[in-house]
Amino acid sequence: MRHTCRGTINLATANISVEDSCNFVISNGGAQTYHLKASSEVERQRWITALELAKARAVKMQAESDDSGDEDPTSQTDKAEVHNTLRALSGKVEDLGTCNDLIAKHGTALQRSLSELESLRLPQDSSDKIKQVNERATLFRITSNAMINACRDFMSLAESHSKRWQRALQHERDQRLRLEETLEQLAKQHNSLERAFRGATVLPAQTRAGVPKDPCGGGKGDLSDEDDENEFFDAPEIISSPSQDCLGHKRSGSNISAASCDITEEQVRPPSEDARKERRTRIPHKPNYSLNLWSVMKNCIGKELSKIPMPVNFNEPLSMLQRLTEDLEYYTLLDRGAQCESALEQLCLVAAFTVSSYSTTVFRTSKPFNPLLGETFELDRMEDCGYRSLCEQVSHHPPAAAHHADSRNGWSLRQEIKITSKFRGKYLSIMPLGTIHCIFHNSGNHYTWKKVTTTVHNIIVGKLWIDQSGEIEIVNHKTGDKCKLKFAPYSYFSRDVPRKVTGEVMDVSGHVHYRLSGTWDERMECTPVRPENEADKSPEKEILLWRRNPLPKNAEYMYYFSELALSLNAPEEGVAPTDSRMRPDQRLMENGNWDEANSEKQRLEEKQRIARRKREAEREKVGSDDSPVDSYKPLWFERKMDPVSKEITHIYCNTYWDAKEKQEWSGCPDIF
Known part of the structure; x- marks a missing residue:
């Protein structure tokens, strides 16, 4: 090799x-x-x-190889290039030799003149000066001769090693090309083996049994098997599919206790079933477009991914603002928490809500659209679900989105998330920065936590799969209660359940009252911890906190969107002109027009760059050196110090919904 x-x-x-x-x-x-x-x-x-x-x-x-360099053929271009370089070096050395001859000639004449001056009867001081000049002239001639000899030695060495230089240069070029070819061959072989395996095991079983596809399954979504020439991965297919017990459960699980948290699942079910039926339940199927992933990603290693222009082929037809709103899919956990009298039981439900926000990521291997600066997304589900939500992109570099949601059932949620990401070659790490706040109005309990790291594996070879890893500490700032959750990273050698999450709910003194267990893609349960001096030693029963909703039918053809995600980008009247539903590139991509979507995406990004340069020019005219380079100010959120986390963050101004009622959008920037 x-x-x-x-x-x-x-x-x-x-x-x-x-x-x-x-x-x-x-x-x-x-x-x-x-x-x-x-x-x-x-x-x-x-x-x-x-x-x-x-x-x-x-x-x-x-x-x-040591004796001769003839065994490694190089291209004629490389040979000609090296020979031309050697000829140029030879010419320079000849010029130096000519100069050396002139120096020697004039130096000899100078020394002869100096010797004649020494023979004259001059004062003693003058004679000493002349002798000193003569010695320096001699030293100069010796140095110039040494320089020319060194140049000749360099030329001799360069000629003797020219073939080795040629081999080294060609070796580096061959190595780079071979690496790319090897990766491409590995990817093709991997896909061929997986298709052969599915054809030999999965498909005959389906044919014999006649069983329809499982809408929750992740293994039947290969949409790109027909053309594998440039196909490096198949995003819809995931390593494992969720267990079948998720079928038939439309809402989160039972209560923690009947005494203090007795709101049932039927009570938190949306009251208006008619309104739910009106929301769309399908989007156009994902086209069978292939893409050479390596050709795009090989120049991105070690870089911040948000600063690299990516084609829509990697995207799903939702923006990051809409994806952030999906955190509210299991809002009923917060509805139930608002009814709890015990702060510790409420903390269990908040922990389950925190874990539930990751449940769809096991399938969703495509990236959302990066929002444009000033882009917004509203979700008004007050009539059927009792909450409404607003997101705004408040910063572009670094990308940051502010989110605020209110519920008539007694809670509010706010967060500002900055996404940083690094492509490491084999995997992509996504690190959300920022604090999430959940406030329950009746009790005044105020909870905060941060998100864990998301890792996308098999970027180059194999099927993409996603893992969550890290620790979350949820703090009740009113009572001092805490919940520590640990997301265990996937390990090939571990016997634990994949995607495992464990945690403990403890009071301000550190005494553990509940232990949490489950997986971030399926369910979470809690078990009360008995005091050590309690006589009853029978094991406590596990209580189901949350279970993932089943995916819609044919979800594998619709980017593995959940029921909520399918409805998010549906056209809606009366929203702000900056709403993500209005994005032309995202709409074109959803409709399957990917070429037009890529052209439109480039236009929008260039328009955004022009707007930023205009802001910078206006700032220079004002002459303000104290303000940041980008003086953009969000429309619906205000940058200020958070009184709880003591962080500089963006907090909702409580003006959007009034503006929507009046249809007063004059302050909205023209971003589309």
């Missing part, structure tokens, strides 16, 4: 030894040692023979 990989031993210098009938060892003198085991003595001897022959060839090639 011309190129190296992680952990290699050069066969030319390797030591190959046999341990026993099946084991053998390859080492390079101590730095690296490989212990290998064959299935039989015959197979071990075949390996030893092949390795010894390869070692002999490697030693011979190394010797020939």
